[in-house]
Amino acid sequence: MIEDIFSHSWLAPPFLNPSLDASALSFWLICAAAVLLMAIAKSGFGGAIASLSAPLMLTILPARETLAILLPLYMLTDIWAILIWRGYCYWRVLFWMVLFATIGQVLGYLLISVINDDMLKAMIGAIAILIGCRYFIRLNIKTKVDQTRQMRKKIPQRAAFWCSLSGFSSFISLTGGIPVQIFLLPLRMHRYLVVGTSAWFFFSINIAKIPFYLHLGMFSSSTLFISLSLIPVIPVGVVIGKWLNRNMTDTVFYHLVHAGLAVLGLRLVWGIISAA
Numbered sequence: 233m234i235e236d237i238f239s240h241s242w243l244a245p246p247f248l249n250p251s252l253d254a255s256a257l258s259f260w261l262i263c264a265a266a267v268l269l270m271a272i273a274k275s276g277f278g279g280a281i282a283s284l285s286a287p288l289m290l291t292i293l294p295a296r297e298t299l300a301i302l303l304p305l306y307m308l309t310d311i312w313a314i315l316i317w318r319g320y321c322y323w324r325v326l327f328w329m330v331l332f333a334t335i336g337q338v339l340g341y342l343l344i345s346v347i348n349d350d351m352l353k354a355m356i357g358a359i360a361i362l363i364g365c366r367y368f369i370r371l372n373i374k375t376k377v378d379q380t381r382q383m384r385k386k387i388p389q390r391a392a393f394w395c396s397l398s399g400f401s402s403f404i405s406l407t408g409g410i411p412v413q414i415f416l417l418p419l420r421m422h423r424y425l426v427v428g429t430s431a432w433f434f435f436s437i438n439i440a441k442i443p444f445y446l447h448l449g450m451f452s453s454s455t456l457f458i459s460l461s462l463i464p465v466i467p468v469g470v471v472i473g474k475w476l477n478r479n480m481t482d483t484v485f486y487h488l489v490h491a492g493l494a495v496l497g498l499r500l501v502w503g504i505i506s507a508a
Contacts, residue, residue: 271469275313276477300455310435320428328391330436336399357500364494423485
């Protein structure tokens, strides 16, 4: 029994998923891998790929504890990313993003008990697959400058949908990074601006989560202990993410991010189908 494995270990968290036949070392390795992936994604690619960290931790932890552990780590990584990419932020875009994402989070808080989490994940996953595949299908079709300009003129309207969905899905199912990149990528900004604006965005909406999480009683001494223990992993991931971003072109950046969107969307949809 898993309880026996951990019964004599001070490393064992009290809420470990009993379905996992593993040791305390496995638990910490999985948590460290999830945080490393999150730090690389947030500091190098803008955040959507960081959504893979939560599903990884959900293999060993319940959803509420996963949320509570990751939130402080997300915020620390966001601060680090802000410092690295300081000066690279599209402030006018950020204003609309944060405004509508905050509205989305309030809706998520109010509707968390009645929303079908699987349906939300499936919808976001399907959209991510379509956006990612569409990008590669149209790769040899030159993007018209007028088309990008039209996208930039519709920032408030597009933010009202995509960023509200981001705030909502971030609160409900930890998939807020996908709608944000679907919103940002068509603007065809320099990759530094994509990552810098995303860092400010996620830091802002993660701060907005704190009072809701406190009210829901999601933090505990155990979750805080695990969060503190995983902090040393963050600098490693941040350095890797920064190095990757600095050593790639905008073209490679957009290829990787769209591929990540498609893969993450497929993972979400397949997870729902396989669980059905």
